[in-house]
Each structure stands twice: as C-alpha cells, then as structure tokens.
Amino acid sequence: MTDDRPVLEVSDLSVSFASEQGWVRVVEEVSFSVERGKILGIVGESGSGKSVSCLAAMGLLDSRASRVDASSRVLLEGTDLTRLSQRQLRDVRGDRIAMIFQEPMTSLNPAFTVGNQVAEGIRAHRGVSARQAKRRAVELLDLVGIPDPASIVHAYPHSLSGGMRQRVMIAMAVACEPAVLIADEPTTALDVTVQAQILDLLRSMRDDLGLAIVFITHDLGVIADVCDDVVVMYAGKIVERSDVDSIFETPQHPYSEGLLAAMPRLGSDKGALGIIPGRVPPPWEFPHGCRFEPRCPYSDEACGGPQVLRQVSVGHESACGRIPDIRLEGIVS
Ligand SMILES: Nc1ncnc2c1ncn2[C@@H]1O[C@H](COP(=O)(O)OP(=O)(O)OP(=O)(O)O)[C@@H](O)[C@H]1O
Ligand SMILES: [Mg+2]
Structure with a gap:
C-alpha cells in the first residue's frame, strides 16, 4: 500500500440503537x-455521536442493541472491518487498530500489575514468551515516558497518578504497533499540565512512529494544539470538515462558529464567553433538514432542505445551506 492512501477510511457510517421509540438512528x-502520521480531530458537544461512530468503526457495539447500516464501510489498510467476523475483528483490534476509551480509569484492571496488562495484549497478538512480553512492556512504559519503568511494571493501577495511568493506557494501545489509534477524550480527566504532556506524547507518536490518530474531544483548544485535520459533528452528522488552520480562521458552519466563540482564550478582549443557546436534541427529536437550525442565529426559511455536506473551498466542506451568503467569524491567530 502506498503511503498517501488513508490508513483508515470510514464512509457512510450509520448507526441505530434499539429504544422505546423503536430503532433510532444516532449516527x-x-x-x-x-x-x-496525521491526527484527525472529531469535535462536537456531548451527545453528538463521536464515541458511537468510533466504537461502531471498531466493531465494538453490542449487536443485539445496535445496528450498523449495510452501506457503511470501514476500510483499515484496505480491509473492510464491517465484513469481518467477531473473531477476525478481535485479531485486528489491538494489533492494527487500537482505542483508548473515554473512561480510562475503568479500563484498567485493579487486580493485575500494569506490566501484566501491557504484556497481555502483546502475548495475545504476537505469541511471544512471558519473558519477552514483559521485556517489551518495560520498553513500552519507557516509550510513553513513565519514569523507572522496570519497577513500575510491578505496580498496581491504584498506586499511579491519573496521568501515569493514562500513559499506561497509551502503552497498552500501542503495544503491537497499530497503524491507527483512536483516542476518545484521552485528556479530559487530567489537569492542564499533565494534559499538555499527554498531548506531547501523542504528537511524538504521530511524528516518530507514523501513527495515524483519531482524536475525539469537545475542546477546540486541544484540536488547535494537536490535530492536522478536523471534522465537526452535530446531532449524529458531520457539519464541517477541513484542515485545522482553515476551520479556526474561516469557519464555514454556524455551529463551528458557535464552538469557536465559546472557546476560552488567553488575553482575549471579548469579555464573557459566547454560548450556543439550547442543547443537542435527543436522536428521536432530530429535526428534518438542518439539525442545527433550531439553535442557529442565521437560520431562514431555506434551511429546511436536506442537510448535505458540500465543498466550499479546496479541502473544506460544510453542510450549511446558507454558505456563502453569510460571513462567519473565526479566530485570527
Ligand atoms: N448504548 C447505547 N444505547 C442507546 N443509545 C446510546 C448508546 N450509546 C450512545 N447512545 C446515544 O447515542 C448518541 C451519541 O452518543 P455518543 O456517546 O456517541 O456521544 P459523544 O459525542 O461521544 O458525547 P460525549 O462528548 O458526551 O462523550 C447519544 O444520544 C447517546 O445517548
Ligand atoms: Mg463520547
């Protein structure tokens, strides 16, 4: 495979959940x-479908309670994950694609040492001896910046700080050198200094290992810091897609403009933070036409038509039907 082809290509992914209202489509x-070697950010308010999209792409949703439409495609290094059996998926997960989950503190097993947990994935996928796996676990703990890894392999998760546990999670995820890492809000629970260190670590993995990273966050500041490209999700759909500089300078969707206005900024003379009035509707109340329309300061009678993502400039797509008639405000750096 050539290097310029995406390692992960998700297309037309649609996901429904069983509910009291019947099947509701949430993505x-x-x-x-x-x-x-790139980091793609997925940003949007709580409930916009970021985690569900990635869990579905990994084949991790419970098939009894959820449904992925047959038209959905998830190509990982050319293999369509939606066509694999559960057994084949287990082989691919942790090996070629790995995920750091939104609640890292619940993903570590308190009963096993961190060394055991890092080594477990290596043994499962690589069939190496316990001794080799342990040696590799020490190397990995070192790689993710854990001091004195030779003793930390014997530590239990509860004795580590939040930042150290997050590093252990990253070590587990990259243990088998996956092509793609999906990181779901990996820094939300951490204080700002530790957050900056974890972001540094992910950036260096992108640059040194050529890892492709999908980075989920609701924080545009983090997007500006680490991402190369960004997709903005609202109510289960992508509303804007662009490289990271363009979206900050010239956002092309009122929802993105609202997220930018709500972003805390150092030295800003803008006074109080803007907020987007209203809330993300539950999936069974998604409006027809543009889903953001009820909250949008620019809405007019033309907004009831189908919500379609269209190209507005090279590499920049928007689902707002009022572009280019409205001018949106970005952040000039
Ligand atoms: N297992 C499930 N069963 C039913 N509905 C679900 C399930 N998981 C998620 N949902 C619904 O799917 C929608 C999208 O949820 P998702 O967790 O993807 O949001 P998110 O963008 O990751 O939000 P957050 O920022 O809070 O993590 C929400 O309306 C949520 O209630
Ligand atoms: Mg989530």
Whole structure:
C-alpha cells in the first residue's frame, strides 16, 4: 500500500440503537479518513455521536442493541472491518487498530500489575514468551515516558497518578504497533499540565512512529494544539470538515462558529464567553433538514432542505445551506 492512501477510511457510517421509540438512528452517513502520521480531530458537544461512530468503526457495539447500516464501510489498510467476523475483528483490534476509551480509569484492571496488562495484549497478538512480553512492556512504559519503568511494571493501577495511568493506557494501545489509534477524550480527566504532556506524547507518536490518530474531544483548544485535520459533528452528522488552520480562521458552519466563540482564550478582549443557546436534541427529536437550525442565529426559511455536506473551498466542506451568503467569524491567530 502506498503511503498517501488513508490508513483508515470510514464512509457512510450509520448507526441505530434499539429504544422505546423503536430503532433510532444516532449516527448518520458519517465519513472521515486519516493518513499515516496525521491526527484527525472529531469535535462536537456531548451527545453528538463521536464515541458511537468510533466504537461502531471498531466493531465494538453490542449487536443485539445496535445496528450498523449495510452501506457503511470501514476500510483499515484496505480491509473492510464491517465484513469481518467477531473473531477476525478481535485479531485486528489491538494489533492494527487500537482505542483508548473515554473512561480510562475503568479500563484498567485493579487486580493485575500494569506490566501484566501491557504484556497481555502483546502475548495475545504476537505469541511471544512471558519473558519477552514483559521485556517489551518495560520498553513500552519507557516509550510513553513513565519514569523507572522496570519497577513500575510491578505496580498496581491504584498506586499511579491519573496521568501515569493514562500513559499506561497509551502503552497498552500501542503495544503491537497499530497503524491507527483512536483516542476518545484521552485528556479530559487530567489537569492542564499533565494534559499538555499527554498531548506531547501523542504528537511524538504521530511524528516518530507514523501513527495515524483519531482524536475525539469537545475542546477546540486541544484540536488547535494537536490535530492536522478536523471534522465537526452535530446531532449524529458531520457539519464541517477541513484542515485545522482553515476551520479556526474561516469557519464555514454556524455551529463551528458557535464552538469557536465559546472557546476560552488567553488575553482575549471579548469579555464573557459566547454560548450556543439550547442543547443537542435527543436522536428521536432530530429535526428534518438542518439539525442545527433550531439553535442557529442565521437560520431562514431555506434551511429546511436536506442537510448535505458540500465543498466550499479546496479541502473544506460544510453542510450549511446558507454558505456563502453569510460571513462567519473565526479566530485570527
Ligand atoms: N448504548 C447505547 N444505547 C442507546 N443509545 C446510546 C448508546 N450509546 C450512545 N447512545 C446515544 O447515542 C448518541 C451519541 O452518543 P455518543 O456517546 O456517541 O456521544 P459523544 O459525542 O461521544 O458525547 P460525549 O462528548 O458526551 O462523550 C447519544 O444520544 C447517546 O445517548
Ligand atoms: Mg463520547
């Protein structure tokens, strides 16, 4: 495979959940891709479908309670994960694609040492001896910046700080040198200094290992800091897609403009933070037409038509039907 082809290409991913209202579609026709050595950010308010999209792409949703539409495609290094059996998926997960989950503190097993937990994945996928796996676990703990890794392999998760546990989670995820790492809000629970260190670590893995990273966050500051490209999700759909500089300078969707206005900024003379009035509706109340329309300061009678992502400039797509008639405010750096 050539290097310029995306390592992960998700296209037309649609996901429904069983509910008292019947099957409700929570993610609709979501497409994104990420290349080797790049970080793609997925941003949006709580409930916009970021985690569900990635869990579905990994084949991790419970098939009794959820449904991925047959038209959905998830190509990982050319293999369509939606066509694999559960057994084949287990082989691919942890090996070629790995995920750091939104609640890292619950993903570590308190009963096993961190060394055991890091080594477990290596043994499962690589069939190496316990001794080799342990040696590799020490190397990995060192790689993710854990001091004195030779003693920390014997430590239990509860004796580590939040930042150290997050590093252990990253070590477990990259243990088998996956092509793609999905990191779901990996820094939300951490204080700002530790957050900056974890972001540094992910950046260096992108640059030194050529890892392709999908980075989920609700924080545009983090997007500006680490991402190369970004997709903005609202109510289960992508509303804007662009490289990271363009979205900050010239946002092309009122929802993105609202997220930017709500972003805390050092030295800003803007006074109070802007907030987007209202809230993300539950999936069974998604409006027809543009889903953001009820909250949008620019809405007019034309906004009831189908919500379609269209190209507005090279590498920049928006689902707002009022572009280019409205001018949106970005952040000039
Ligand atoms: N297992 C489930 N069963 C039913 N509905 C679900 C399930 N998981 C998620 N949902 C619904 O799917 C929608 C998208 O949820 P998702 O967790 O992807 O949001 P998110 O963008 O990751 O938000 P957050 O920023 O809070 O993590 C929400 O309306 C949520 O209630
Ligand atoms: Mg989530």
